[in-house]
Amino acid sequence: MRLKNKVIVVTGGNSGIGLAIAQDFKNEGAKGVIVGRNSERLEEASKALGDDFIAIKADVTNMDDLKNLFEKTHEKFGNIDVVVANAGGGIGEGTFLPFADVDEKSFDAMVDVNFKSAFFTVQNALPFMNDGSSVVLVSSIVTHKGFPGTSVYTAAKGAVRTLARTLSAELLDRKIRVNVLSPGPVETPVFEKFGLPPEAVPETKAFFTSIVPMKRIGQPEEMAKVATFLASSDSSYILGEEIRADGGVVNL
DSSP: OTTTTOEEEEETTTSHHHHHHHHHHHHTTOEEEEEESOHHHHHHHHHHHOTTEEEEEOOTTOHHHHHHHHHHHHHHHOSEEEEEEOOOOOOSTTSSOOGGGOOHHHHHHHHIIIIIHHHHHHHHHGGGEEEEEEEEEEOOGGGTSOOTTOHHHHHHHHHHHHHHHHHHHHTGGGTOEEEEEEEOSBOSGGGGGGTOOGGGHHHHHHHHHHTOTTSSOBOHHHHHHHHHHHHSGGGTTOOSOEEEESTTTTTO
């Protein structure tokens, strides 16, 4: 029970990697909050997690929503021990665009959901966090390998990676550790957010599978195990670091 009685908040916790993280945290004894924008998925996820978890509907790019989220969490559970800034991903038709075709609207939307949300999630959480707590930021392996059509997404996720270093330095006096989980291709509803026609999804998954040396897409539960390690005292001497869970895409 590595997270026994720890209070946690997981953004994007109503499906995919976020829900898997919350479930693994629960198995390790944690309690707390999952956050998302889809009411139906939030309700289903909350039921699956049980009485020690509540779901709060919030848009993590909205400052009022973030303030309300952490005030409600503190009111219900007290101080927070772990924050996982997982919310992010595609925005529909503006997700994959050649560099020359990126317009300001899609740029802003992609940066908001993938970087702004992480930055201000942590900022709003800090007044309610215990000293010695842990922050896990979710980035991506795209920051290590060039994929055409992902210029804005890659830059936003690169900013998340850099944020972990600067926050680690700034929060040393509170002994708050900030680290990064960077998934490779993972079997989640993220493919639905890419704005692809349904018939193109299998082909897209096949491409991602082909670039993984292990020849399979990762599972959300595998990402969750890394997040649990980073959130717990098992990683007590790890600070400002990144763990890539990508089946060898970057290294091989």
